[in-house]
Amino acid sequence: MADEIHETRAPDGSTHTTTIIDREPRRGGGLGMGLILLVVLAVAGFVAFQFLANDSAETGAITEAAQKVGDAAxxxxDAAQDAVK
Structure with missing residues (x-):
């Protein structure tokens, strides 16, 4: 950070002082990036829970179908046993 002071003298003897303060630019990206990250995590969590719910429903349907096949078998x-008697 460099400060500059300029003093100007007019022909009548009066002076005018100008001070220039050089500051580094502000970096306000941290809050914005934090919000973006929060939104991305929320969307990813929603998608993950939807996938898990669909997977659970699919597993339940497969289990039920397998049970029905087992019952039919x-x-x-039983019918074959009765036919042999």
């Missing part, structure tokens, strides 16, 4: 086996 049991019925066929």
């Amino acid at each position: 049991q019925n066929v086996g």
Whole structure:
């Protein structure tokens, strides 16, 4: 950071002083980046929970279908046993 002081003298003897203060630019990107990161995490969490819910529903449907196939196979086996008697 460099400050400059300029003094100007007029022909009548009066002086005028100008001070220039050189500051580094402000960096306000931290808050904006934090908000963007928060939104991205919220969207990712929502998508993940939707995927897990769909996966759970799919697993339940597959389990139910497998149970029905098992029950049908049991019925066929029982019918075969009765036919042999």
